[in-house]
Amino acid sequence: MTKTLNLTLKVWRQKGQNSKGSFETYNAKGISSDMSFLEMIDVINEQLTIDGIEPIAFDHDCREGICGMCGTVVNGRPHGPEKGTTLCQLHMRHFSDGDTIVVEPWRSRAFKVIKDLVVDRSALDKIIQAGGYISVNTGGAPDANAILVSQETAEKAMDAAACIGCGACVAACPNASAMLFTSAKISQLALLPQGKPEAAKRAMEMVRTMDGLGFGNCTNERECEAECPKEISIVNIARMNREFFKAAFLS
């Protein structure tokens, strides 16, 4: 059943990276319970625009939970209260009439605020650039079926590869660690035969780059796994640590 909600929003507003931010309060009236969270912000923004106020800046793109562009902390939880759900797929039926909702950007030393709820996540790209690939040029690949991969291995690699790079794991972690993100890529490639030749170098360089970018360490809080919209498992962190120590020990 579609219901209509009246909500109070406390939204983080910050003009730019070097400005001081603060919470502003907005009333969201007549919100349909069938709306997505982002559509609710759209509605507020349309009204702000008409009133001559700059709308709330927020990142979003595919709105079907796969591009990884959206994400804010809602009532203290990255991507809001629903498990395994990105913010764009969170619907307002999970809130009640009269609720107060606090919305703020990802917070981490490695993610600087650009404006309002928009942060700079380029550090995640830098981690991938450090080794999140298999060094193969275009052309000259052998026939695809020349490399056999057991179904079980392919499934595990796919579980890790499902990461959308949104950064919720970093925002969820009390240490702002990017270990779940980094380990997902290291795992995917270490599991597959194609990725084995560079596994040691990859693990060393990606972990060093991650540390150098100002991400924190893992202290087994497991918040990352709990908040990951793609439910990436912390088994990947254990796998990354194994790869890293193996590489460090052998080098």
Place this chain on the structure above:
Amino acid sequence: MRLDAKIPAGPLAEKWDRHRFELKLVNPANKRKFEIIVVGTGLAGGSASASLAELGYNVKTFCIQDSPRRAHSIAAQGGINASKNYQNDGDSDWRLFYDTVKGGDFRAREANVYRLAQLSGNIIDQCVAQGVPFAREYGGQLANRSFGGAQVSRTFYARGQTGQQLLLGAYSALSRQVAAGKVTMYPRREMLDVVVADGQARGIIVRNLVTGEIEKYAADAVILASGGYANVFFLSTNAMASNVTAAYRAYKKGACFANPCFTQIHPTCIPVHGTYQSKLTLMSESLRNDGRVWVPKKPGDKRSPSQIPESERDYYLENKYPSFGNLVPRDVASRNAKEQCDIGKGVGETGLAVYLDFADAIKRDGKEVIAKKYGNLFQMYEKITADNPYETPMMIYPAVHYTMGGLWVDYNLMSTIDGLFVLGEANFSDHGANRLGASALMQGLADGYFIIPYTIGGYLAGNAKKKVTTEHPAFNESLAQIDSQVKRLLSIKGKRTVDDFHRQLGNIMWEYCGMSRNDAGLEKARELIRSLRGEFWENVIVPGSGSDFNQSLERAGRVADFLEFGELMVIDALSRRESCGGHFNEGYQTEDNEAMRDDENFCHVSAWEYTGYEKEPLLNREPLVFENVKLTQRSYK
């Protein structure tokens, strides 16, 4: 303008080989002297950037999102076709070629499509080597499925996230070249103009979306891989930032726009549920393998589906198309859903939906089997609608999904501007009037990995060019023009928001230039678009400033282009006096209401040439010559 497709001579299967031999090569030591700009980092742009950098070119790559990994290719669900014939079920390059040409209702170029089929296998090899985790059989070989009504199993997939995994493969190759210093990556940039200096594309003007600064970049050649324009309809399955601006501004600089009215409407999307809706979500068409489509027999029947007895249901696809039933192609399924809703038999609160019912499949195969096949889709549906498809039929309705039209390119993927290449959905080349499922990923990657690395070399080696820098007057002219447009948008300070205009334009396009078109409606749409465009430039409100992060301003520029481009689509639809694939003009249909082509007069590509603001564009025709396939009428009875 004379259009020369530059199709190589010789038998179909030998054209590409022969052409590769005839193309001039750039000496390996000279490649580092060339700069190439790539706009867009989807499958086409990402794979092109990586492959060109591997060859030694210096590449500057631009994307609109905060990271190249987020391009909209990521949202493709179903899979990617390749004529590997791993299943021993009779597939071949020839069959993939034929299916694609026929599926496109004979409005694509034979030579391009055959090359696409030839390269399809290389793509799978390349992606596997990169570590793309495709689905596997127990023995470790790659798994395949049949998709979109194809009679062979040639679709490779990675769960329901094939686009994501292929894009992450291209992104990883791109990241490696960024680390190697061969690609300079410019994220959060929006291309606002192509700079044409002395008759050649020599650079671009972009807006830095973080600082608001208008920036100039020069190069020896420019590649556009900026995707499709489905968001002209406001509601589509495309990502929010997908737009026509890069392609449209190239059109204004002299690149012909081909077949803009060829748009694909996908039959199985989650219906619109309110005026606030921002985006439509596709449900994989594999659902039609087991779901039965129906509506109540009586118009206006508002009972819940469980209260409507079997005898009062109309399984209209099964009744009308006994041999294909629920599996008719996308365009046919979409048009029929609209027809049912137009006569008042639509269901749900808005009356703009039909049922897709799994009750019989569950009764036949058991819930577990159905869950294994479609579990993730059912879950996604429930997340969005709060309805459980195991218990109550899904509601679906067609939505705009893909655009076959795009900038005209020759066999080398070069537009009518010298040195401007166009790849992926942004060009028009391979899908004709209707794209088959699992073919978009194939085309994007063929263009980027395996075609452009050869053809751009031929262009760069072929004519010695004098270096052009951003000091060339053409850059400053273009920059001044962009700057003044930004200032103008900010200074209107009217009363209606950008989205409000966009939504209204979308309604016009959907109503009159959507699934089914007629001359009177198209004429009316033209008037409506013109007057809406007039109002936009007087009454739009764009808050904030041009010198920082301003999403309203970004959207305003895109909608301004959609308001011009929408009219071009209508003009194209009006000029094509036939029905074919995604273009259905009610005046041209068979007795059974199927699309009726006119091969005598319209077996051509319509390539539109810009002549000035609010001036009639010029139509150039590229005749399509079919030497290898016989043109037939599609029938699904």
